[in-house]
Amino acid sequence: MKNKVLMGLAAITMVAFLSSCGKVPQEKVDATNAAIAAAQTAEAAVYVPVEFAAVQDSMKAINAAIEVQNSKLFKKFGPITIKLDETLAAANKVAADAAVKKEEVKKEVEGLMTGIKAVLEENTGLMKKAPRGKEGAAVLEQIKTETATIEASVVEAQAMYDKGAYMDALNKVKAANDRAVGINTELKEAIAKVRR
Amino acid sequence: MRANRRDLLLFSAIAVSIPLIVILLIRFTPVPPAEEVEFAMEAISRAEKDRADTYSKRLYTEAKAYYDSAMANWQMQNTRFIYFRDYERVLMFATMSIEKAELAAESSISSTSSFEVRVKQKIDTLNELVSKINKLFTTYPLTPETRNRISNGKMLLKEAEIIYRKGQYLQANMKITDSEYLLTNSYENATSNLKDYFKSYSVWKNWVTKTINDSRKNRNYSIIIDKFSRKCIVYQNGNKKFEFTAELGKNWVGDKRVKGDKATPEGMYKVTKKIDGRSTKYYKALLIDYPNDEDKEKFKKEIVQGSLPTSAKIGNLIEIHGNGGKGIDWTDGCIALTDREMDSVFKYAKVGTPVTIVGSMVEFENIVNR
Numbered sequence: 001m002k003n004k005v006l007m008g009l010a011a012i013t014m015v016a017f018l019s020s021c022g023k024v025p026q027e028k029v030d031a032t033n034a035a036i037a038a039a040q041t042a043e044a045a046v047y048v049p050v051e052f053a054a055v056q057d058s059m060k061a062i063n064a065a066i067e068v069q070n071s072k073l074f075k076k077f078g079p080i081t082i083k084l085d086e087t088l089a090a091a092n093k094v095a096a097d098a099a100v101k102k103e104e105v106k107k108e109v110e111g112l113m114t115g116i117k118a119v120l121e122e123n124t125g126l127m128k129k130a131p132r133g134k135e136g137a138a139v140l141e142q143i144k145t146e147t148a149t150i151e152a153s154v155v156e157a158q159a160m161y162d163k164g165a166y167m168d169a170l171n172k173v174k175a176a177n178d179r180a181v182g183i184n185t186e187l188k189e190a191i192a193k194v195r196r
Numbered sequence: 197m198r199a200n201r202r203d204l205l206l207f208s209a210i211a212v213s214i215p216l217i218v219i220l221l222i223r224f225t226p227v228p229p230a231e232e233v234e235f236a237m238e239a240i241s242r243a244e245k246d247r248a249d250t251y252s253k254r255l256y257t258e259a260k261a262y263y264d265s266a267m268a269n270w271q272m273q274n275t276r277f278i279y280f281r282d283y284e285r286v287l288m289f290a291t292m293s294i295e296k297a298e299l300a301a302e303s304s305i306s307s308t309s310s311f312e313v314r315v316k317q318k319i320d321t322l323n324e325l326v327s328k329i330n331k332l333f334t335t336y337p338l339t340p341e342t343r344n345r346i347s348n349g350k351m352l353l354k355e356a357e358i359i360y361r362k363g364q365y366l367q368a369n370m371k372i373t374d375s376e377y378l379l380t381n382s383y384e385n386a387t388s389n390l391k392d393y394f395k396s397y398s399v400w401k402n403w404v405t406k407t408i409n410d411s412r413k414n415r416n417y418s419i420i421i422d423k424f425s426r427k428c429i430v431y432q433n434g435n436k437k438f439e440f441t442a443e444l445g446k447n448w449v450g451d452k453r454v455k456g457d458k459a460t461p462e463g464m465y466k467v468t469k470k471i472d473g474r475s476t477k478y479y480k481a482l483l484i485d486y487p488n489d490e491d492k493e494k495f496k497k498e499i500v501q502g503s504l505p506t507s508a509k510i511g512n513l514i515e516i517h518g519n520g521g522k523g524i525d526w527t528d529g530c531i532a533l534t535d536r537e538m539d540s541v542f543k544y545a546k547v548g549t550p551v552t553i554v555g556s557m558v559e560f561e562n563i564v565n566r
Contacts (some may be wrong), residue, residue: 057241063267070274071228071281073221116352139335139524142343149347171362175354193523 022077024066028084032059035091037109044094046167047101051094058087105166109157112173116154119180123147126187139190143183151174226281228270232290238264239297248297248304250366251311255300262293308365315356315365318372322353322435325379333386334428335525337449342382349378391560393449395423396462400554403464407552408434419516421531423448423460424556424563426532428516430541436465437544440537443520445529450555452486454504455496455511460529460553461486467549470542471515479518480542484551486514506541516541516551 036059044052062083068076127143155178160169240259243249248256266289273281329346338346352375360368404420409420412434420429421442428442445452445460452461469483486511487495498504511529520532531553533541556563 038544047414053241054279055238059232059238060241064230064237067267067270067274068228071226071230071270071283073225073278141337141340142334142347145340145343145347146350149344149351153351171355171358177350178354178358179351190338190523193521 013077022075024070025077025081025084028081028088029066032062032084032088032091035088035095039091039095039098042095042098043102044098047105048094048096049061051090051097055087055091055094058083058090062087066138102166105170106161109161109166109169109173111171112177113154113158113161116150116173118175119177119184120147120150120154123180123184123187126184127131130187138165146179146183153179162170207459217450222390225278226283228273228281228283229287229290232287232294233263233266233270236266236290236293236297239294239301243297243301243304246301246304247308248300250304252300252304255303259293259300260294262289262296265289266293311365311369315360315369315372317481318369318376319353319357319360322349322375322379324381326350326353329379329383329386333391336386336390337447338386338389341388344380345382347384349375349382379545387564390564393555394560397559400462400556403502403552404557407431407464407550408439410550411544416549417546418550419541419545420557421460421516421551421553422557423462423553425558427557428531428537430544432544438537438540440533440541441520443522443527443532444525445527446525448525451494452491452511452514453498455509456528457511458528460527460531461491461511461514462553462555463488463490465514465551465553467545467547467551470545470547472542476517477519478515478517478530478532480538481515481517481530481551482542482545482551483515485515487512516545 027143036055039052039055044055062080065080065083066077069077123143124147127140130140153172157169157172157176160166160172236259240256240263243252243256243259248259266286269289270283270286273283273286277431326349333346352371356368356371356375359371407418407420408431410416411431415433417437418431420431421427423431423442423444426442426444428440429436430438430440446458448460449464450459452459463486465484465488467482468485471481471483472479492510495504495508495510499506500507514529514531516531516538518533518535518538520537521534522532526532531537
């Protein structure tokens with residue numbers, strides 16, 4: 001009887017020993033994947049691409065590490081759980097940083113939009129003050145055409161802004177602003193020359 | 197006592213055999229290619245940093261696909277009983293992923309740098325074209341459509357420059373392609389239009405040669421106006437004495453045809469009157485004999501041919517005068533100089549001084565290629 005008990009204990013010990021040592025922390029894996037997906041939705045790849053790539057790399061490493069443990073007889077997910085916590089926090093930070101950066105770009109676009117409208121308005125005033133000889137002349141025609149192109153660009157940038165594509169809007173409005181400022185300088189120089 | 201010894205023996209046998217079995221179990225567990233998979237992941241990450249996802253897309257996609265296959269295979273093997281697992285294919289996919297990722301990174305680096313150079317070259321070339329267009333056509337009357345296309349081309353070029361500075365060469369190149377099409381096309385159209393303007397060049401050249409030769413032969417002063425270059429050149433005994441910037445009529449392209457067309461005439465004229473003081477509102481003026489017989493003949497011919505209405509009148513009172521220096525073409529057909537320059541011209545010119553007005557003293561090809 002005593003022998004049987006001992007044998008049984010030994011078998012239980014062995015089974016427990018062999019099947020021991022943890023499971024994949026699936027809840028944490030899911031939570032981290034969800035946080036990365038949220039960061040992607042927050043356009044982290046556009047606004048904080050380097051940081052977002054680092055988080056993605058980190059998750060890839062975790063997936064590989066999970067498989068390493070799954071390949072073992074005795075699994076140990078403790079360090080992976082810690083890494084998952086870190087990656088989850090990093091993903092959340094990246095999402096937050098992306099939102100902040102997006103807001104900054106949005107504000108920059110808004111600022112440039114306001115600025116360009118002011119420059120275009122000033123240009124309209126300057127065109128009235130421009131030398132009479134400019135009326136109907138090629139130079140004035142060119143300025144008018146360029147102003148129309150700038151205005152069209154501003155409309156396009158506004159449409160991009162409305163769609164939330166702030167980075168594209170920023171590129172467009174920056175180019176338009178450069179051109180508007182260029183015309184402003186040209187007009188001021190022409191007026192100054194006539195006054196001399 | 198004997199039974200106790202037997203139990204002890206049995207217990208000892210179990211105690212020794214368990215670790216032994218465990219050691220044997222571990223010893224014969226298949227080992228996954230974790231290191232290779234890690235290398236593959238790092239190689240893909242490096243390729244991404246080298247922008248292989250943009251500049252070496254095919255190789256990069258292949259590397260990623262092999263990596264995903266390695267991971268999927270690994271996961272699949274891990275679902276099998278531990279001693280039946282086979283990681284050969286995992287290793288194969290991981291190795292191929294490494295190879296492709298390294299190739300992708302290498303190819304991306306080389307194509308990025310050459311692409312960057314190419315995009316920069318294109319930007320520089322187009323900026324040169326824009327300068328050329330500005331130089332040749334700012335004051336040249338182009339069609340609204342051409343002006344519009346040039347303007348759009350310039351805007352796209354500006355956008356391309358901004359995107360290029362952010363290191364997004366592929367997107368910059370797309371903008372450049374559109375800009376290049378608009379600018380090149382417009383430039384070619386405008387140049388062909390300008391070529392028409394130069395069709396009288398051989399006549400202008402003869403007038404200029406004759407004017408300079410006469411100045412040399414008669415040892416006197418003569419004035420040549422080059423409309424395209426906006427120059428007023430004073431010759432003394434056939435040699436250039438002064439060169440000033442001239443401002444012309446608002447519609448300076450082509451010959452003057454009719455009164456009020458605000459065009460500056462082309463032809464060989466003479467000063468008929470020197471005007472200063474209160475007799476002119478333009479500081480000082482040299483009246484020329486426009487229209488001369490040739491102009492009158494040409495005007496009559498146009499009336500007869502019907503290219504001008506019978507009510508049309510030929511213009512007159514074309515002068516070289518002061519009040520210039522505005523930097524634009526503003527006169528009704530006269531040639532304007534600054535008051536200071538007018539003083540010099542006025543000083544040397546007298547009644548009878550030849551004034552030759554030409555479309556250009558420089559050949560079309562030289563103007564386009566200078």
